[in-house]
Amino acid sequence: MKITDLFNVKNKVAVVTGGSRGIGEMITAGFLANGVKVYITARKAPALLEKAKELSEKYEHECIPIPCDLSTKEGVEDFVNQIVNKENGIDFLINNAGAAWGEPFESFSEGGWDKVMDLNVKSLFFLTQKMKLLLTTNASLDDPSRVINIGSIDGLNVPALPTFSYSASKAAVHHLTRVLAAQLVKENILVNAIAPGPYPSNMLGAAVNHDYSEIEKRNPRKRVGTPEDIAGLVIFLCSRAGAYTVGETITSDGGIVKTASHNLS
């Protein structure tokens, strides 16, 4: 019952997609600081390699970069093959890489639809499918493997911006989480989702010119999310403490979804 046992993730192996910056970097930092070996992937190789080196040095734990484009099935297969060549099994798969697209309804493009749905939904499904064998290798009834899908509060609330495919993709991630959870719990792989609210990143920053002051003012907690907020939740879900939580979508948004006044009317 001690916290050091309940939340222990030491000596586990994790894969964090989109680990080169933003929320993926925050999750990776939390894992490394607590003794997890982490594979990170992103498309831009120089930034990814530099980030892996920086995080390995800072947390004195192994962070291994594998540059890959997960938006295609070939990219997904290539990435999985590279992991298979290095590990017999993995414990945690964090499906974090994602894309957003905003365009007025009247001119919303097919490219903006496909780019978002392909990466956020299709690739997440096929990566999980192809990682199953690796996850099963390390899974047992007492110590199940974990998959965490990063959704969004935009998949729960109606977003203010014209991000039609993004909000639909994140609602799909949340439901796919339940469907995958039902499929994989039989094999001791627990699937859950996290729906983040505003966290500083390239994705959110691009929408507000990297000025988060208005977002902070509107947030019930009067701030944006921090690495501790997201890493703490991921570690809970991956540890003994989270081993009876299955198919959930947990918000990490300072209270937007559950307390915003338009949801109470």
Ligand SMILES: NC(=O)c1ccc[n+]([C@@H]2O[C@H](COP(=O)([O-])OP(=O)(O)OC[C@H]3O[C@@H](n4cnc5c(N)ncnc54)[C@H](OP(=O)(O)O)[C@@H]3O)[C@@H](O)[C@H]2O)c1
């Ligand atoms: N920040 C927020 O406020 C917020 C809120 C709700 C949900 N989310 C979700 O959180 C996740 C992370 O978002 P973020 O805000 O941290 O975004 P971000 O700063 O744009 O980071 C996205 C990460 O994904 C990688 N990536 C993008 N496309 C990829 C591809 N085709 N193949 C492999 N890697 C790819 C990026 O690296 P490369 O560009 O080098 O590929 C980067 O490492 C996303 O699923 C997003 O929808 C974010």
